């Protein structure tokens with residue numbers, strides 16, 4: 089008891105007052121640093137206090153276990169660690185609790201990203217810091233915190249709606265270390281590409297070749313044809329295909345995307361209703377600092393509610409052979425552990441005469457069994473029974489979840505249609 093009184097009453101006092109004064113007296117820290125330190129400590133104390141009192145909030149994870157400054161380039165979805173940790177609520181699908189926790193704890197996780205940046209800034213010599221201050225560097229911490237507040241309102245809504253949808257009640261979900269900045273960061277990146285006006289340029293590069301491929305295959309007469317979009321991410325492509333009259337099933341396993349898409353589709357009453365600043369913790373590759381504070385509003389278009397979303401692994405969720413007239417994959421085939429499984433499954437799910445349209449990179453991760461070249465992917469498709477339509481082959485320069493005015497460019501792409509005749 090005495091120990092806990094010491095921790096709750098005197099430790100914050102020590103951190104907030106005595107320690108900064110000590111630094112000032114030593115002359116190694118300027119008053120503006122102390123003001124910043126005090127503000128960040130008071131926020132931290134507040135977070136710790138909330139964590140200690142709210143039944144929902146979990147205490148912070150140790151730095152080594154959590155948030156990295158994740159990039160939102162196409163990559164593997166952050167997943168809940170598998171194995172080694174027992175599932176406390178086995179009734180929830182894999183990865184769901186992890187994602188709800190991550191959305192709920194976003195303000196704290198993002199603050200930790202800032203704290204690490206601040207520690208590196210504060211660790212400079214007084215002369216270096218004076219120069220950084222002349223550059224106005226400390227204002228970035230204040231501005232970023234405002235952006236984090238904006239994002240926090242949105243991420244808390246996502247978590248709240250998710251708790252309602254999956255009937256989790258208000259209980260804490262899994263252990264307190266189970267939250268990850270990357271989950272929210274990735275979801276915000278995908279959201280901006282799919283559902284903001286700023287993402288239109290990227291969508292314009294990759295959606296039309298896919299939509300044209302479908303229309304060509306069905307001779308503009310695809311109304312009611314069944315189309316599967318595995319790895320549908322935030323769902324914009326699936327929605328645009330449905331807008332053309334197709335009967336679309338989207339499939340996704342990452343709950344970061346699923347929960348955000350759910351809020352957008354089922355709990356949004358006006359276009360541009362939600363505001364976010366997805367780049368507020370990303371400070372690299374920038375022509376000028378203002379781009380990191382870019383605010384986006386979503387959705388810029390109504391998600392098509394006729395799309396059916398199937399949650400779970402594409403390899404497990406569709407037992408019936410020959411169910412679809414078309415399968416469309418966008419930035420997808422290089423993401424699984426074995427491309428042979430992915431392509432065989434696509435082939436199995438198509439009706440004879442169906443078409444598979446693929447667009448995306450071959451950015452194999454180190455976890456994949458095979459890292460094939462484009463030629464080898466075509467050969468594999470041929471071996472599995474696809475008829476490759478070489479005339480449909482298009483080289484496409486496409487960007488993916490690009491930060492405004494960034495120096496960093498990833499260019500991806502090739503679009504191809506594979507038909508399956510029997």
Ligand SMILES: C[S@@+](CC[C@H](N)C(=O)[O-])C[C@H]1O[C@@H](n2cnc3c(N)ncnc32)[C@H](O)[C@@H]1O
Nearest residue numbers: 162163165319320321340341342401402418419
């Ligand atoms: C690079 S993202 C692309 C998302 C979307 N197609 C787009 O273009 O924005 C790949 C997506 O595939 C999902 N994914 C990976 N493996 C999957 C699987 N086995 N079943 C369903 N979805 C999967 C990931 O969660 C991720 O959302």
